[in-house]
Amino acid sequence: xxxxxxxxxxxxxxxxxxxxxxxxxxxxxxxxxxxxxxxxxxxxxxxxxxxxxxxxxxxxxxxxxxxxxxxxxxxxxxxxxxxxxxxxxxxxxxxxxxxxxxxxxxxxxxxxxxxxxxxxxxxxxxxxxxxxxxxxxxxxxxxxxxxxxxxxxxxxxxxxxxxxxxxxxxxxxxxxxxxxxxxxxxxxxxxxxxxxxxxxxxxxxxxxxxxxxxxxxxxxxxxxxxxxxxxxxxxxxxxxxxxxxxxxxxxxxxxxxxxxxxxxxxxxxxxxxxxxxxxxxxxxxxxxxxxxxxxxxxxxxxxxxxxxxxxxxxxxxxxxxxxxxxxxxxxxxxxxxxxxxxxxxxxxxxxxxxxxxxxxxxxxxxxxxxxxxxxxxxxxxxxxxxxxxxxxxxxxxxxxxxxxxxxxxxxxxxxxxxxxxxxxxxxxxxxxxxxxxxxxxxxxxxxxxxxxxxxxxxxxxxxxxxxxxxxxxxxxxxxxxxxxxxxxxxxxxxxxxxxxxxxxxxxxxxxxxxxxxxxxxxxxxxxxxxxxxxxxxx
Numbered sequence: 001x002x003x004x005x006x007x008x009x010x011x012x013x014x015x016x017x018x019x020x021x022x023x024x025x026x027x028x029x030x031x032x033x034x035x036x037x038x039x040x041x042x043x044x045x046x047x048x049x050x051x052x053x054x055x056x057x058x059x060x061x062x063x064x065x066x067x068x069x070x071x072x073x074x075x076x077x078x079x080x081x082x083x084x085x086x087x088x089x090x091x092x093x094x095x096x097x098x099x100x101x102x103x104x105x106x107x108x109x110x111x112x113x114x115x116x117x118x119x120x121x122x123x124x125x126x127x128x129x130x131x132x133x134x135x136x137x138x139x140x141x142x143x144x145x146x147x148x149x150x151x152x153x154x155x156x157x158x159x160x161x162x163x164x165x166x167x168x169x170x171x172x173x174x175x176x177x178x179x180x181x182x183x184x185x186x187x188x189x190x191x192x193x194x195x196x197x198x199x200x201x202x203x204x205x206x207x208x209x210x211x212x213x214x215x216x217x218x219x220x221x222x223x224x225x226x227x228x229x230x231x232x233x234x235x236x237x238x239x240x241x242x243x244x245x246x247x248x249x250x251x252x253x254x255x256x257x258x259x260x261x262x263x264x265x266x267x268x269x270x271x272x273x274x275x276x277x278x279x280x281x282x283x284x285x286x287x288x289x290x291x292x293x294x295x296x297x298x299x300x301x302x303x304x305x306x307x308x309x310x311x312x313x314x315x316x317x318x319x320x321x322x323x324x325x326x327x328x329x330x331x332x333x334x335x336x337x338x339x340x341x342x343x344x345x346x347x348x349x350x351x352x353x354x355x356x357x358x359x360x361x362x363x364x365x366x367x368x369x370x371x372x373x374x375x376x377x378x379x380x381x382x383x384x385x386x387x388x389x390x391x392x393x394x395x396x397x398x399x400x401x402x403x404x405x406x407x408x409x410x411x412x413x414x415x416x417x418x419x420x421x422x423x424x425x426x427x428x429x430x431x432x433x434x435x436x437x438x439x440x441x442x443x444x445x446x447x448x449x450x451x452x453x454x455x456x457x458x459x460x461x462x463x464x465x466x467x468x469x470x471x472x473x474x475x476x477x478x479x480x481x482x483x484x485x486x487x488x489x490x491x492x493x494x495x496x497x498x499x500x501x502x503x504x505x506x507x508x509x510x511x512x513x514x515x516x517x518x519x520x521x522x523x524x525x526x527x528x529x530x531x532x533x534x535x536x537x538x
Contacts, residue, residue: 076122121189160191165365289414
């Protein structure tokens with residue numbers, strides 16, 4: 001049963017009207033012009049009028065004939081790899097301002113036999129949320145970004161188009177002792193970030209974003225709006241880490257807020273090979289997952305002037321004096337000093353992790369880029385379950401120096417992450433993992449040869465790391481999209497055997513349960529993309 005009281009009549013009327021349109025003007029789905037005409041006729045039908053909608057009945061609709069089409073398309077493309085002259089463009093873009101606009105986009109795309117791609121923040125590392133090689137409609141969620149903080153209940157309701165920066169800022173404006181367990185990039189859209197897991201600096205204390213979600217609203221393949229009660233526990237389980245875009249369109253999340261002190265402490269300490277970083281990183285592997293769960297220390301590996309530098313970047317839920325005491329007891333080798341530490345409200349610590357200037361105001365979290373991305377980007381991920389020896393570290397850095405532009409981030413586990421069962425959500429990477437690696441590289445130069453060279457450098461580094469990371473399968477993080485680990489063909493077809501190649505890496509044993517949920521809620525596989533969950537029959 002849908003949560004909107006007017007929905008059953010609305011959807012029934014729409015579907016009947018669509019049948020009438022189809023009978024009056026038969027559509028060959030092989031004929032793109034007929035598909036387009038049918039799509040527009042479906043959208044413009046009066047039954048989509050919703051008296052509570054604040055704007056037009058379909059939101060804002062852009063086609064290639066609109067002067068703003070390119071601006072809207074490029075607004076949330078963060079990777080120039082997917083903003084090239086030969087990049088496939090959508091048939092149309094719908095920017096939804098109301099839930100009914102999302103319903104219309106789903107029902108009319110399905111009826112017109114167009115694929116639907118769903119974009120909230122646009123950070124999909126492989127562009128799956130806004131690029132397809134077959135004719136598609138782009139549903140852009142960025143205008144659905146309301147945030148309602150309820151301190152009395154300790155919850156926040158956030159729409160899928162809101163960014164993490166907007167969410168953090170709104171929570172902090174309401175309370176200085178509440179936070180959200182999520183990532184560090186403020187421009188991430190909550191729709192995709194949460195549905196893929198959502199990890200960040202608070203995960204050792206409070207787990208992932210999905211571990212703190214208590215309700216959600218989704219538009220399913222029939223255009224129904226469902227909440228947790230009406231969607232059922234299986235679907236609610238699937239969208240919390242299994243990728244919402246395989247099952248429907250996420251409208252909003254309701255999350256538990258988590259407690260933080262009025263001031264937290266952050267630090268960034270850089271060390272080089274000459275300063276003994278090999279011994280430090282070796283020791284970090286032992287201590288970082290076992291530290292007090294109020295303390296999170298990320299490692300960031302970079303190459304400067306053909307030399308390795310590792311940054312120890314920490315956040316502690318407390319004051320400097322207690323942090324120094326803990327570090328003296330657990331990790332004295334780092335030599336952390338009071339002068340390395342900075343105390344500030346939690347919301348400002350999220351700005352610190354964006355590497356903004358010290359003292360940068362929290363309003364920086366609200367920044368929205370207005371120009372197309374100027375950088376190219378590639379990322380990969382790994383999970384490490386066994387300590388890497390000092391000899392192994394030295395060999396990694398030798399290879400790392402050859403790559404020059406790759407950055408590695410090592411994110412420690414332990415604490416709450418080791419307590420939550422692997423089957424609690426689709427995100428299975430729990431106990432047994434020491435840390436998560438993200439490899440990423442950014443370049444500015446144009447040219448296919450340069451892009452291919454850099455992609456090959458990334459693959460070479462990834463291949464070199466094989467002996468040091470998880471095996472059978474080699475696990476990967478769903479939010480760090482990587483086409484190289486397996487994908488469906490670009491023609492839109494999917495099948496379970498092919499999907500299992502990447503699905504086992506993302507979800508391990510949880511993949512089979514995700515397939516069962518998909519088979520029940522979207523048996524015809526309308527919601528699909530290159531790394532989606534297919535129904536059983538495909």
